[in-house]
Amino acid sequence: MFSVFKKKNKNSKHRLLSLGIESTAHTLGIGIIDNSGKEYVNIKRQFKQEDTASGFKPFDAANFHYQNALPLLKDALTKANLKMKDIDVISFSKSPGLAPSLSVGATFARTLSIKYNKPIVGVNHCVAHLEIGKTLTGAKDPLFIFTSGANTQIIARNYNKYRVVGETLDMGLGNLLDTFARDLGYGFPGGPVLDKMYFESTNYIDLPYTVKGMDLAFSGLLTSAQKKIEKVKKEDLVYSFVHTAYAMVLEVCERALSYTKKKEIMVVGGVAASKALKSMLESFCKQRGVKMFLVPIAACMDNGLMIADLGLKEYIANGSNKLEETIINPTERVDQVIINF
Numbered sequence: 001m002f003s004v005f006k007k008k009n010k011n012s013k014h015r016l017l018s019l020g021i022e023s024t025a026h027t028l029g030i031g032i033i034d035n036s037g038k039e040y041v042n043i044k045r046q047f048k049q050e051d052t053a054s055g056f057k058p059f060d061a062a063n064f065h066y067q068n069a070l071p072l073l074k075d076a077l078t079k080a081n082l083k084m085k086d087i088d089v090i091s092f093s094k095s096p097g098l099a100p101s102l103s104v105g106a107t108f109a110r111t112l113s114i115k116y117n118k119p120i121v122g123v124n125h126c127v128a129h130l131e132i133g134k135t136l137t138g139a140k141d142p143l144f145i146f147t148s149g150a151n152t153q154i155i156a157r158n159y160n161k162y163r164v165v166g167e168t169l170d171m172g173l174g175n176l177l178d179t180f181a182r183d184l185g186y187g188f189p190g191g192p193v194l195d196k197m198y199f200e201s202t203n204y205i206d207l208p209y210t211v212k213g214m215d216l217a218f219s220g221l222l223t224s225a226q227k228k229i230e231k232v233k234k235e236d237l238v239y240s241f242v243h244t245a246y247a248m249v250l251e252v253c254e255r256a257l258s259y260t261k262k263k264e265i266m267v268v269g270g271v272a273a274s275k276a277l278k279s280m281l282e283s284f285c286k287q288r289g290v291k292m293f294l295v296p297i298a299a300c301m302d303n304g305l306m307i308a309d310l311g312l313k314e315y316i317a318n319g320s321n322k323l324e325e326t327i328i329n330p331t332e333r334v335d336q337v338i339i340n341f
């Protein structure tokens with residue numbers, strides 16, 4: 001019953017449907033996509049810790065996912081007007097993330113695989129963020145700015161792996177924005193609040209700027225901005241803070257473009273929703289003749305559609321996993337995954 005299902009021909013006219021389950025952290029997502037890149041549904045429920053202003057307890061999030069998995073699946077199938085028998089492969093995020101959350105997704109996917117006798121594929125969440133961008137925008141071989149809460153990496157495909165060519169040495173860009181927004185008295189997530197405020201000033205206040213080769217660090221910027229909160233106009237400080245952080249990212253991109261010779265740039269991850277980043281990146285790309293690709297927001301945030309997409313690509317290239325291979329790996333990096341499609 002659990003033998004590896006045969007490889008599928010990706011050029012086959014036959015429609016293949018993949019159901020993806022995302023559960024690496026506080027988001028439980030389910031998406032369905034087919035082998036032409038058509039989206040059928042992409043919905044999610046997000047755990048929010050009631051008793052703290054920021055952060056959450058991993059086991060509380062896992063319990064939330066257990067409670068919501070079946071209702072969310074029912075909603076997804078109803079919205080897509082599909083039944084489980086229509087699904088060809090079940091994909092889930094097996095890495096990286098919080099072990100309790102990952103375990104719920106893996107267990108749910110295994111249960112569905114056994115109950116409905118469907119092939120199963122576990123995928124890396126970070127690779128999924130990159131691949132859904134390519135599926136939805138048609139970009140061929142971009143330099144990726146992967147920037148979410150915890151991650152900020154500049155990534156490029158090199159043969160059969162995604163290589164991290166530059167990255168933050170301390171915190172992720174999203175966490176930087178959220179932390180500073182909380183210090184200013186705004187709620188979580190603060191990234192969208194600072195993003196709006198960015199356009200309310202053009203008065204630049206000097207702040208620390210830390211780029212080391214192809215890497216960058218944000219803690220000096222954060223500490224210095226925190227110390228200025230009571231001393232300068234909020235709008236000026238936010239504009240300068242956001243501008244400095246994004247300028248650092250773009251400097252690393254400039255070096256990465258020259259190193260990798262890529263002709264396209266794509267932003268993925270939650271901070272890709274930023275209008276400030278978009279406006280700075282637009283002029284950056286124009287000046288350098290590089291094509292810019294932005295991924296629709298629902299596909300940028302943690303979501304099940306990207307898991308369905310990568311699971312389907314891996315299924316077509318390699319077949320499915322044996323059940324005993326469907327173990328989670330909380331620490332797997334994007335550059336540890338072999339890509340053979």
Ligand code: AMP
Nearest residue numbers: 148149174189191192195270271273274
């Ligand atoms: P992710 O970890 O990929 O789910 O992304 C979540 C992060 O994206 C959070 O840190 C948010 O503050 C950040 N974010 C969401 N929308 C925006 C925005 N419009 N501008 C800047 N950051 C944002």
Ligand code: MG
Nearest residue numbers: 129148301302
């Ligand atoms: Mg993510």
